[in-house]
Amino acid sequence: MFDYDAERLRLILTELTRSTLNSDAWIWLNEKINSGKIADFNTAFVLMPRKTGKSVVHVSDELSEEINSIKPGLTFKNWTADRLGRIYLIFNLDATDHAVYVKTVENLFLTAEVSELVALYSSLPVLAWADAWKLRCAEGIRSNIGSVLEAIMYDNPYPSDYLDENAWNQLVMKAFFTDKDVNRIIGLDERANADLKATISDYTAERKAAGRKINPFLWRLTAKFMDAELLNDLGELIKHGSKREKQAAALTLYYSDFQPAADLLDEHPEFLAAIKNKELNWDTLNPED
Amino acid sequence: MCCSHSFEDKRPLAPIEKMDLEIIKGMKFFDPHVHMSSRTTDDYQAMADAGVVALIEPAFWLGQPRTGIDSFRDYYSSLVGWERFRSSQFGIKHYCTIGLNSREANNEGLAEEVMEILPLFVYKEGVVGVGEIGFDDQTAAEEKYYRLQLELAKEAGLPVQIHTPHRDKKRGTQRSMDIAIEHGLDPYMVIVDHNNEETVKEVLDRGFWAAFTIYPFTKMGNERMVELTRQYGSERIMINSAADWGISDPLAVPKTAALMKLRGISDEDIRKITYSNAITAFAQSGQIDENDFIGPQQIDQTERFEGNTVLRGGQVPRTDKSSIIIS
Incomplete structure (x- = not known):
């Protein structure tokens, strides 16, 4: 299901989220996760900033290195608490049924507002069934919303790992056309x-x-x-x-x-x-x- | 949705008073009702220049009736997505209210489907109310969906933004308020929009917020608004432009502030009517943080960000309108 050591990331992500959220928000989020109902999952995703606030997540260099050893390029640095909470929620979604999982996550994209899109696109590298998100990622590159593009282009290992050459080239050219900091594109040289x-x-x-x-x-x-x-x-x-x-x-x-x-x-x-x-x-x- | 665009009641033009916004320089404005999806980037630029720092875009009738649920879904998504981004490029904080407008409530089959997707949107970040909802023709279908949406607002703990009808306005306004109270809504959570001299007293007396739309020909003129302010003061009163696809003015709020200032209304009253009352009313949603639009605005478009020449906050560079050269 996962193309990386998900159990190791689970430990890190759980601890990072727990230490970032206040205890009420942490309890609320875990209740929603443990219910196992899709409706609760959807509600929790939308309500996240109301519960978590938007403080900036603290990631030490040490932790950063560890995350990098699990999924090269991935970092949660400078993320806001709601973005982290959302990725933690999605990470805990039951992924055993491929079709149900993909449909549930894909549904979030369809009605997402800007911050939700940012969280969703930055979650691509940790999603299960990595092959299933290629078209979604390519679609995201067609967005003209700056922060959405940055969620795909910056510190995100998914595009270079999975996009075909055409879609990758679109990403790179779009980054230049929209004045992005191309140094933050992972795999820029490798995929030239x-x-x-x-x-x-x-x-x-x-x-x-x-x-x-x-x-x-x-x-x-x-x-x-x-x-x-x-x-x-x-x-x-x-x-x-x-x-x-x-x-x-x-x-x-x-x-x-x-x-x-x-x-x-x-x-x-x-x-x-x-x-x-x-x-x-x-x-x-x-x-x- | 704002006006029926009947131009029959167009009054002869008063002597032209030259627009001079210098008098309100440094003031900040909040336009709690403006349909930016129907406006151009020039409007955004002009609004930002005139001191508009934040706005609310209510979901409304787009002029062309929608024939399917996907059109509604994409419209709501654009209010929390694309339009929000477009606004941010000009340093204006964009909020919205989400609802099924009264006109399209009359397409019952479609209205049912819309009611099913509304809960997906009302809890989103930056959604500050259910709106604009209420009566147009005052049909049974309009009443049905108005009531259902009042319940939704109650459930979500959100303010309600009520559109009052053009025709049979006074009775339509009374009826809207009666129904809101019947459903147990606190009048302090309800903003009754498009008021005039005939409706305002009862709205205020019953404890609701009274919004006035400054809109040429068909709604309030701003000279009348000045007189109303003299009569009713500034408590629970706010103004908006309701600028949309019709002949309307996205600068209605700052222009009215300027006129008020010229005609001797106090700065404190102007501030309440053009800025803080709207914030107080809609911040009951828990979705407005004034810090997002006060403080130093990031408008230096050439400033480097993280050592790069990226425009901050995705702001677009300004074009020089006075030059014939386009580069």
Whole structure:
């Protein structure tokens, strides 16, 4: 049913929820869970913020690491109490009957308000029957609600684990189009692919033609698919771009397996040195000027 | 739902008084009845600029009758989803009331189905009441679903936002209040909307909240509202725009505040009528936290967030309306 060690996560999630909620809310939530009735499950899901409030969940670094060892990329950091309560509720839903389980969870999506959608999409990586949520996840990427997109894109291992290439590429391009912090997309480098690179090449050309800025993180996704044309663009950028653009060009060249890319980077030893002594990486890019 | 849009009673235009909102600069407004789904982003921008910090969008008749339950479900979902997000982009906190409007209560088959899904929505975060419900033609079907929804509001502990009819208004308003009391609702939990000079006294005397809709041609004008304020004061009185798909004004609340100020109404009375009374009434739902819309508004759209250039809170960049250039 689960693609990870659910019993280990159960211990952590239970303790984290218990320590986050006040005792009334904790008792209320467990009563709803123990009743086993779908109606109680639905009501509890909707009423959650009224019972739990919206304080921010405290997750220590130690705990964070442990969660990460169960499900790489998953974190409950900066979550609000209602979001945690909702995931705890769903986690405790009986998953033995595949059809009933999927229908029950899917039903929540159909009438969800914004915070509910956020909780639902961020619960994807812990849901049972992981294969069943691919279309739902792809549908979520079609949303234009910022916080819903972020629930799917940020710190969420589900998309990179389960989306097919098409849907994954939509997620990545949508993140760029909606100015998201792409560093928080899990699996960004691992799932880079030739088709995505082709889309990015067209897109950067289009931005150039329109005289609009090009997000330097776009280049990151092209590193493994370097060709002469791209090399030309990066050569321009590393010479004439802003500091941020120069750094992005250098990093892209560095992570490429294409020999002319390495040769080009050799002409800019200051960037090569910064990358090698770990001062420069995709997380430390200069802010935009 | 607000008006029948009969323009027959259109009065000759009074001498034009130039709009100057400078006089109400720094004031905050709460519009407890406005149908943003029918409005544009320009309206949102203008409202935010004029000081509207929060609003309530009641579920209403969309102009085009719905023919199936899915249309209702998607509409309610949009009130707690998409429209809420759209509003947040302009720094305006969006609440809603959920209900089956009186016109569509007359389609009984569909009304039955709607009643089944209402409980899915009334407990959602940010749903501050059951509304707008009440009478239109004052048919038996309208009465039936009005009563059922009063029971739902009671069960959910939510305020009720009552739409009063255009035709036979006075008796329709009385009847709405009689029925609410018959069902054991506390008048303090009931906001009676679209009042005028003829209905307000009884509404207040019986302990209900009296809302006035400032809406051109068919409802209250704001000069009349100023006079009413002089007569009745500010206790349990609030105003709204009920702006919708008709010729209406989403700035009705700030404009009326400005007129009140010009005509010597006290700041305290203006504040109650255009802001705090609505909050007091609808906060009985437990769903309004004033901290969500007071304090420094995050409107610096270029500010970096977590070191990135993401616009905070999903706010959209402002376009320069005075320029012919679109970039």
